[in-house]
Amino acid sequence: MKVTVVGAGNVGATCADVLAYREIANEVVLVDIKEGVAEGKALDIWQKAPINLYDTRTIGSTNDYEKTAGSDVIVITSGLPRKPGMTRDDLISTNAGIVKSVTENVVKHSPDAIIIIVSNPLDVMTYQAHLTSKFPRTKVIGMAGILDTARYRAFLAEELNVSPKDIQAVLMGGHGDTMVPLPRYTTVGGIPVTELIDEDKLDAIIERTKFGGGELVKLMGTSAWYAPGSAAAQMVEAIVRDQKRVFPVCIKLDGEYGINDCYLGVPVILGKNGVEKVIELDLNADEKALLETSRKHVLEVMSVLDKNA
Numbered sequence: 001m002k003v004t005v006v007g008a009g010n011v012g013a014t015c016a017d018v019l020a021y022r023e024i025a026n027e028v029v030l031v032d033i034k035e036g037v038a039e040g041k042a043l044d045i046w047q048k049a050p051i052n053l054y055d056t057r058t059i060g061s062t063n064d065y066e067k068t069a070g071s072d073v074i075v076i077t078s079g080l081p082r083k084p085g086m087t088r089d090d091l092i093s094t095n096a097g098i099v100k101s102v103t104e105n106v107v108k109h110s111p112d113a114i115i116i117i118v119s120n121p122l123d124v125m126t127y128q129a130h131l132t133s134k135f136p137r138t139k140v141i142g143m144a145g146i147l148d149t150a151r152y153r154a155f156l157a158e159e160l161n162v163s164p165k166d167i168q169a170v171l172m173g174g175h176g177d178t179m180v181p182l183p184r185y186t187t188v189g190g191i192p193v194t195e196l197i198d199e200d201k202l203d204a205i206i207e208r209t210k211f212g213g214g215e216l217v218k219l220m221g222t223s224a225w226y227a228p229g230s231a232a233a234q235m236v237e238a239i240v241r242d243q244k245r246v247f248p249v250c251i252k253l254d255g256e257y258g259i260n261d262c263y264l265g266v267p268v269i270l271g272k273n274g275v276e277k278v279i280e281l282d283l284n285a286d287e288k289a290l291l292e293t294s295r296k297h298v299l300e301v302m303s304v305l306d307k308n309a
């Protein structure tokens, strides 16, 4: 299997590294616009292979998309990250242009690939890539839900002093402050989380999760990469190994949850065909209201992209 990662910055290089050392693909091509950066990082990852014992071939390219030809999966991480004081939506004008031109280049050389978007604002960049590629909606999807859910699970594991491995959860909606955590679908080793934690503590964890990206931007002056890069690699793994994993993934909704033409995170089954099924949960009135707020927010940002098109 061949995987291309566009953007050899913090998230892209981390994703390529995870794909290599976990041998998720046979070949990983890392592309960046900055001269030599992708080649250098790909070479560094390759030189780690004899130490960490893997044989995934990593290749770097400065804007030469010939090298990406025939990729099975493409991960797009190119674009600006936010700085303290910015929202993800502030990145739209710069990143929409980058995602559009990168998508044009990758689809030319890999017409059958599945595209995973990471660049922000995530839901709207997924829209951009879908518009540009004209691929089916099930093959142009965004990574955010795995990351947001991981943050929620990590905070819960810390609070309950249990292994993060035993926490299962679902988060829905846009990748932003309006994301929709679902305590009703959160379990700890099969036990509903609400039986193990006070309501006010759970509410505080949900609030922290919603602003989890911003917390890291404030600490580091730029956004996170270890968890995001690993989350994108986990989506690639589900596809190339046809694992049928159940993950929250951003996709254009086509009637599911009574929503049309909006890109939102929802639980799906992910396998060799991309999104193989959107899972429709029976949301209660409060959960539906939160999802509606999230939908309205994403639609507003989508309309900025439409105006600038």
Ligand SMILES: NC(=O)c1ccc[n+]([C@@H]2O[C@H](COP(=O)([O-])OP(=O)(O)OC[C@H]3O[C@@H](n4cnc5c(N)ncnc54)[C@H](O)[C@@H]3O)[C@@H](O)[C@H]2O)c1
Residues within 6 Å of the ligand: 006, 007, 008, 009, 010, 011, 012, 031, 032, 033, 034, 037, 077, 078, 079, 080, 081, 082, 091, 095, 098, 101, 102, 117, 118, 119, 120, 121, 122, 143, 144, 147, 175, 222, 223, 224, 225, 228
């Ligand atoms: N979806 C998520 O959950 C999530 C999580 C973390 C980061 N992000 C987003 O991912 C993006 C990348 O973040 P980062 O921390 O890796 O940033 P970064 O600045 O470290 O890396 C971005 C890279 O993209 C490259 N690039 C820019 N234009 C390009 C083009 N036209 N072609 C190829 N490469 C190009 C840059 O040269 C740079 O190396 C940001 O938009 C960030 O907001 C999303």
Ligand SMILES: O=C(O)C[C@H](O)C(=O)O
Residues within 6 Å of the ligand: 081, 082, 088, 120, 147, 175, 212, 213, 214, 216, 217, 223, 224, 228
């Ligand atoms: O917060 C950001 O700007 C990056 C990313 O979306 C994240 O959640 O870490």
